[in-house]
Amino acid sequence: MTPHLSRRALDAPASPIRRLMPFADGARDRGLHVHHLNIGQPDIATSSTMRAAYQAFSDEVVAYSPSQGTLSLRNALADYCRSNQLHGAQKPVDPDQILVTVGGSEALLFTIAAACDFGDSIVVAEPYYTNYKGFAHLLGCDVVPLTTGPEDGFDVDPARLSARLAAHPRARAFIVPSPGNPTGAVLTTERLSQIAAVCREHGVFFVVDEVYREFVYDDELAGGVAPSALALPDMGEHVVVIDSVSKRYSACGSRVGWLITRNASLYAACLKFAQTRLSPPTVDQFAAEAAVRTPMGEMRANIAAYQARRDVVVSGLNAIEGVSCPNPAGAFYLVADLPITDSNAFCRFLLEEFELDGETVMLAPAGGFYATPGAGMNQVRLAYVLDIPALKRSLRIISEGLLAFQRRGNI
Ligand SMILES: Cc1ncc(COP(=O)(O)O)c(C=O)c1O
Structure with missing residues (x-):
């Protein structure tokens, strides 16, 4: 007989951030480099102390x-x-x-x-x-x-x-x-x-x-x-x-x-x-x-690195037609409005069907960050946890990807 699983187990919400992982694996298997802007795993070195x-x-x-x-x-x-x-x-x-x-x-x-x-x-x-x-x-x-x-x-x-x-x-x-x-x-x-x-x-x-x-x-x-x-x-x-x-x-x-x-x-x-x-x-x-004894200089350098990344990402996103995001004052995330109605489909499209010079981007569709049904469907969350050259390439991929997605008849 099959062992019983609790209602709690069966109903557990899947992480909306990790749900697209199989598609990212697929992109990698096809030889693409995937820029991971979907999770808050910083690339900055761990504290030296x-x-x-x-x-x-x-x-x-x-x-x-x-x-x-x-x-x-x-x-x-x-x-x-x-x-x-x-x-x-x-x-x-x-x-x-x-x-x-x-x-x-x-x-x-x-x-x-x-x-x-x-x-x-x-x-x-x-x-x-x-x-x-x-x-x-x-x-x-x-x-x-x-x-x-x-x-x-x-x-x-x-x-x-x-x-x-x-x-x-x-x-x-x-x-x-x-x-x-x-x-x-x-x-x-x-x-x-x-x-x-x-x-x-x-x-x-x-x-x-x-x-x-x-x-x-x-x-x-x-x-x-x-x-x-x-x-x-x-x-x-x-x-x-x-x-x-x-x-x-x-x-x-x-x-x-x-x-x-x-x-x-x-x-x-x-x-x-x-x-x-x-x-x-x-x-x-x-x-x-x-x-706790991490030198202040090291902490400040990390914070300055995030600030520079934020500035690049916020100005880059707002320069894309139809995209807007506020300038976040802290952390290393932002939520951007995109000119589309299904960010799940767009994020999947980027991984399954799109590439620019052998690269693509993984974003987190924002619907999973809302309890209100249907909310956030035009939004993505982006974690700016990569260096500036990678972020600049990612912005180009998002920009070109949006055009390709729209050309396919998706809005
Ligand atoms: C807002 C917030 N709280 C808590 C956590 C949990 O972090 P950890 O369990 O790694 O300390 C995270 C991790 O991403 C977070 O973003």
């Missing part, structure tokens, strides 16, 4: 660590918060308010699990980071979208959020990344504060996913850090901050993240979840501690 720590690790036994993470890493992370003045008017972050997890992903999973019962929901600003939906699904929760758009740079309107929470009494948390994936939008301190007030009024958690905190580009933000929810006064009970080494130190494979909360009950619940998986990875925590 982190790589040195991996080489230096010499414990005879790779032992379990405490479930909440090693004290030395949590101390280093509390110092990082202090040196970046993330706490603003608030008290400094205490190491006991930091729980080390297996990537920011596990921090999100634990937070949603601690906030939501089966059948509850999380409100997310859409287009959203797709794994928010994956985690909600795993925990038997629903996703309630709060739609944002390019007309105001994908900003979150606190009044609309309030209405959404009022209409969904089983909403337990509002989750938003800032700087954003997939939009690159950065919420201002004022906006974070307004949203926090709305969350407090409705008695829901405000989960701010700050894994791209250092990647901010414009004017007063350049070379600094994005406004952090940790700086909000009097938000002890409501705010949870999600963080990770993955993007900041270009170390996605290290699998070290953490959550920060001043809510002792939420922390205690997440710690119990953490105890069931015993320990975050020991060697990677050792390396993460070293990552």
Whole structure:
């Protein structure tokens, strides 16, 4: 007899980003070079201090660590918060308010699990980071979208959020990344504060996913850090901050993240979840501690590289007829409007039927970043994680590809 699979397993949403992978494999098998602008895997070298720590690790036994993470890493992370003045008017972050997890992903999973019962929901600003939906699904929760758009740079309107929470009494948390994936939008301190007030009024958690905190580009933000929810006064009970080494130190494979909360009950619940998986990875925590000591010059050079890439991509896309995208203030993603009605078909076309000088591009169709049916069908998400020459070639491929797609009768 065939073993039974759970409803949860059968209904699990496939990653919209990876769904096109077989077509990319097919393109490669045909000898094409595929520029991967579809996933946030940076090409930038991993932090030098982190790589040195991996080489230096010499414990005879790779032992379990405490479930909440090693004290030395949590101390280093509390110092990082202090040196970046993330706490603003608030008290400094205490190491006991930091729980080390297996990537920011596990921090999100634990937070949603601690906030939501089966059948509850999380409100997310859409287009959203797709794994928010994956985690909600795993925990038997629903996703309630709060739609944002390019007309105001994908900003979150606190009044609309309030209405959404009022209409969904089983909403337990509002989750938003800032700087954003997939939009690159950065919420201002004022906006974070307004949203926090709305969350407090409705008695829901405000989960701010700050894994791209250092990647901010414009004017007063350049070379600094994005406004952090940790700086909000009097938000002890409501705010949870999600963080990770993955993007900041270009170390996605290290699998070290953490959550920060001043809510002792939420922390205690997440710690119990953490105890069931015993320990975050020991060697990677050792390396993460070293990552916090990455020289500022190295960090600044990486941020400048992303800013230069963003400038090339934004101006290049807006120069293509019918294409538009706002200038994102942070992270390394953007959502662009294309002059088509089915971006799934276009992304597949690029991989299956199109090439320019032996090359093509893989993009992420944006429909998968929306919970609202039919939304985002004219949009793609693009991650500018390649060097500028590759980005310039990719822009040409997108431009020529659009023309070829339209010539075939697709709009
Ligand atoms: C917005 C956002 N949050 C969280 C994560 C999870 O990162 P990790 O589990 O690698 O720390 C990602 C990864 O792409 C992300 O884009």
